[in-house]
Amino acid sequence: MSEILVSTHDLPRAGALRTAFREAGFGVELVTPDEDFERYDEALLLVVTGGLGPGVEGPEGTFEVEGDTVHRARATLGIPALAYAPAARGREPAGVMEVFPPSVRADEVALVGGRLAERVRLQAVTGIVGETDAMHEVLERVVQIAPVSSTVLVTGESGTGKELVARGLHALSPRRHKPFIAVNVAALPDTLLESELFGHEKGAFTGAIDARKGLF
Numbered sequence: 001m002s003e004i005l006v007s008t009h010d011l012p013r014a015g016a017l018r019t020a021f022r023e024a025g026f027g028v029e030l031v032t033p034d035e036d037f038e039r040y041d042e043a044l045l046l047v048v049t050g051g052l053g054p055g056v057e058g059p060e061g062t063f064e065v066e067g068d069t070v071h072r073a074r075a076t077l078g079i080p081a082l083a084y085a086p087a088a089r090g091r092e093p094a095g096v097m098e099v100f101p102p103s104v105r106a107d108e109v110a111l112v113g114g115r116l117a118e119r120v121r122l123q124a125v126t127g128i129v130g131e132t133d134a135m136h137e138v139l140e141r142v143v144q145i146a147p148v149s150s151t152v153l154v155t156g157e158s159g160t161g162k163e164l165v166a167r168g169l170h171a172l173s174p175r176r177h178k179p180f181i182a183v184n185v186a187a188l189p190d191t192l193l194e195s196e197l198f199g200h201e202k203g204a205f206t207g208a209i210d211a212r213k214g215l216f
Contacts, residue, residue: 196214
């Protein structure tokens, strides 16, 4: 399945977009707005061109500026056939993350779309979903740190997603094919902490009637 789908009847623009995304390292497939859109859910990014204006037919019916009929892949970009009326700007159709001006260059779409596709890919792998600058920074740090064979300390208030960050680091690390083990250390008594984590031999302490492997 291609990572980027370009939906349009505008063949010259479709070809330019395909070339730009391929040069950026993405697999691209051109589709027409009257095709079966169930497979769009598998793409990282959908680029819709020629729609997004009143009365223009496209996936799932007519695209309208104030409508909510835009079919969504994991992320969607739009290039309208005509410029928006001034009153409509800033009110992109539901499901479209960004709308470019009709005169936008293909390489500009590929630059923005490529970044968005990579972000969607990382969100899928790590489970970390968010649109704020802070969450994007967290994702970028996870990508930078994951390949390094070092201990990572993740801090934060309860419920802020520390385990998600840890799972994301594991999913992108060289150890991703090995099990991820989450331990609530606060629930372990001090006297049993070392034994639970690292195991013990038979007779190592009173009550150790058998050898036991630790979680780690």
